[in-house]
């Protein structure tokens with residue numbers, strides 16, 4: 001049972017990372033009431049994105065102890081002063097970036113890179129303090145989300161209200177990975193009907209890119225993954241062709257893509273693994289003169305060599321966060337598409353665990369027959 005003291009602080013369970021490469025410990029922590037412009041949320045479920053794995057390893061900052069997790073679905077338990085448009089009982093998903101609608105970037109609507117609510121790597125809330133602690137010791141947040149806790153505090157701009165009709169785990173998948181891939185195709189590349197696309201990596205993000213490509217009526221959707229199981233999962237979302245790089249007998253992936261596209265390469269490629277060596281492969285796989293590559297993968301190296309001559313051949317590279325999806329202007333549209341079954345996110349769910357089994361969830365992700373793990377928060 002979760003206890004709320006006289007000051008409104010809640011004692012509840014959360015998965016804590018104390019140091020890299022060590023199992024998480026599920027322990028009781030204290031979660032303060034929401035401060036100005038914040039909401040406190042009872043998490044109903046959460047899911048794991050690859051970015052959680054690299055955050056646990058200390059990328060880009062080694063912040064411990066920490067509660068990670070940034071995909072999830074929950075219900076607002078209380079609201080802080082000055083919160084508008086959200087109330088107790090609303091069902092929400094967290095967003096890793098906000099949308100103030102007033103800064104130069106929000107005003108143009110061309111990008112989701114809000115100046116006021118950028119991706120927050122500090123592990124702190126916007127006032128540079130934390131809302132979580134254990135025995136008096138502060139606990140760092142992740143992107144001010146920290147969904148692997150029964151209760152969490154979020155800035156109200158970094159929250160998207162969703163229709164209660166949505167399935168909890170569908171909503172959770174939409175809060176990062178799937179939307180990132182879908183958005184990369186929809187908002188960043190803005191592909192034309194009939195385009196050919198190559199998607200490197202068919203995990204949560206890659207499958208979202210496949211669904212985005214099908215939704216925009218791509219002609220050919222080629223997926224590249226070392227794991228054959230991902231082929232069938234991605235086919236459910238619209239994949240038309242599959243390449244296993246381990247079965248190319250020394251040929252490069254880009255050569256294989258050209259072979260499949262009359263020697264030309266694809267119109268668009270999407271890097272969704274975060275594997276450094278695949279960045280140039282994704283660039284190389286596109287058409288000379290017009291190819292566009294969107295990087296979504298989080299490569300941990302700060303500097304990455306790019307084959308300059310591929311750019312001289314008239315190609316374009318773009319990077320993005322959340323696939324260019326604006327949390328308030330675009331994400332609700334994806335939620336509506338999901339409720340209307342324009343894509344069925346049941347096709348992503350392979351495993352469910354309880355919060356107490358969180359380490360098992362991370363182990364499952366290393367298994368070949370795993371695409372997405374949902375953590376039930378009880």
Ligand SMILES: NC(=O)c1ccc[n+]([C@@H]2O[C@H](COP(=O)([O-])OP(=O)(O)OC[C@H]3O[C@@H](n4cnc5c(N)ncnc54)[C@H](O)[C@@H]3O)[C@@H](O)[C@H]2O)c1
Nearest residue numbers: 050051201202203204205225226273274296297298321322
């Ligand atoms: N830009 C953003 O806003 C954003 C958002 C979410 C995730 N990410 C990043 O996107 C990447 C993918 O995240 P995810 O949750 O889909 O990860 P995931 O682990 O679910 O999927 C990665 C897929 O890539 C495949 N893969 C790995 N190495 C490969 C190789 N050498 N060749 C071919 N396939 C290979 C794996 O088999 C797996 O299917 C990660 O780097 C993550 O940190 C970025």
Ligand SMILES: [Zn+2]
Nearest residue numbers: 100103106114
């Ligand atoms: Zn803004």
Ligand SMILES: [Zn+2]
Nearest residue numbers: 049051176177
């Ligand atoms: Zn993510």
